[in-house]
Amino acid sequence: MEWKTRITELLGIRYPIMEGALAIIGTADLAVPVSEAGGLGTITAWTLRTPEKLREEIRKARSMTDKPFAVNLSPAMDPGLDAMREVAIEERVPVIETAGSRASHHGVRVKEAGLIWIHKVQTVQHALAAERDGADAVCIMGIEGAGLKSPQILTTLVSVPMAVKQLKVPVIAAGGIGNARGFLAALAMGAEAVQLGTLFCTVKECPLAEHHKQVLVEANPFDPKWRDPILATPKAEDIRNLKDAGGTKQVMQAAAKAESTGIPKEAGTGALSLAIGFIDKVITVKELIDGIMGEAEAILTSGGIGGWRLIPPNSS
Numbered sequence: 001m002e003w004k005t006r007i008t009e010l011l012g013i014r015y016p017i018m019e020g021a022l023a024i025i026g027t028a029d030l031a032v033p034v035s036e037a038g039g040l041g042t043i044t045a046w047t048l049r050t051p052e053k054l055r056e057e058i059r060k061a062r063s064m065t066d067k068p069f070a071v072n073l074s075p076a077m078d079p080g081l082d083a084m085r086e087v088a089i090e091e092r093v094p095v096i097e098t099a100g101s102r103a104s105h106h107g108v109r110v111k112e113a114g115l116i117w118i119h120k121v122q123t124v125q126h127a128l129a130a131e132r133d134g135a136d137a138v139c140i141m142g143i144e145g146a147g148l149k150s151p152q153i154l155t156t157l158v159s160v161p162m163a164v165k166q167l168k169v170p171v172i173a174a175g176g177i178g179n180a181r182g183f184l185a186a187l188a189m190g191a192e193a194v195q196l197g198t199l200f201c202t203v204k205e206c207p208l209a210e211h212h213k214q215v216l217v218e219a220n221p222f223d224p225k226w227r228d229p230i231l232a233t234p235k236a237e238d239i240r241n242l243k244d245a246g247g248t249k250q251v252m253q254a255a256a257k258a259e260s261t262g263i264p265k266e267a268g269t270g271a272l273s274l275a276i277g278f279i280d281k282v283i284t285v286k287e288l289i290d291g292i293m294g295e296a297e298a299i300l301t302s303g304g305i306g307g308w309r310l311i312p313p314n315s316s
């Protein structure tokens with residue numbers, strides 16, 4: 001089955017799957033297998049800390065694959081990313097994703113340089129602003145997802161179709177997508193790709209220690225210990241403080257939260273999502289992506305969606 005959407009065409013990828021930014025663990029070693037498996041891998045810039053390290057990481061990825069990959073800039077986590085953006089442009093990384101707060105000055109530069117700009121948001125209002133600013137595609141994440149949250153964030157089920165209804169540029173869905181059914185649901189809501197984060201935290205290629213991956217394999221999203229921090233939204237004043245502190249405060253909070261859930265703070269995984277409920281073993285990136293795509297195709301071509309099957313009008 002061919003999976004063609006405006007996103008697969010724009011990015012030149014086989015499957016409409018993008019790896020989200022992953023603080024600390026989002027390096028070339030994880031991004032490349034995603035691109036090799038037919039998705040779009042992403043190198044997360046801000047936790048590499050210096051433009052030189054980012055350049056090294058981009059060159060490393062290039063030496064490992066000729067497939068496209070992205071660099072993520074998260075200005076909410078680190079406002080000083082201009083030099084990193086310029087490195088990504090000089091190295092002609094085809095796709096630059098910005099996230100976490102308005103990033104039009106990055107976007108304008110990326111577009112001027114002739115590269116693709118994706119912006120990740122959490123509200124339809126911000127999605128519309130990104131479209132006005134010239135983003136080629138917008139990723140919208142619901143509260144089920146991982147990472148920095150907006151005080152106004154809603155669920156993926158509501159945010160994605162609302163964004164699709166109002167935007168002209170293609171929408172990428174993120175937040176709580178954990179298997180083929182979640183993937184198909186996102187496409188049914190009008191998204192033209194999905195962005196996955198949490199599922200990549202336990203793949204074999206992820207540099208997280210094995211015993212920490214096991215914690216995630218066993219994690220139960222119905223347990224308030226996991227659920228409550230994931231569904232917690234910041235207050236507007238927390239976001240203001242974050243800006244005042246240049247992003248650092250939130251990183252510290254994420255690290256503290258990570259420790260309380262048993263995930264090592266060095267992995268930056270204060271940010272996990274309800275998708276942890278779908279992780280039942282440690283597998284490779286290729287097994288993960290082939291598994292989702294294979295099951296999605298099987299659902300569409302044989303089983304039908306949720307027990308419902310389209311019966312052609314003239315069949316008896």
Ligand SMILES: Cc1cc2nc3c(=O)[nH]c(=O)nc-3n(C[C@H](O)[C@H](O)[C@H](O)COP(=O)(O)O)c2cc1C
Binds near residue numbers: 023174268
């Ligand atoms: C460990 C971890 C670290 C993350 N770090 C970042 C980050 O630095 N910047 C960012 O924009 N998103 C970050 N995210 C969010 C992901 O890029 C992605 O949008 C999100 O995980 C999608 O939701 P899901 O986890 O339910 O798949 C992170 C997610 C995880 C799980």
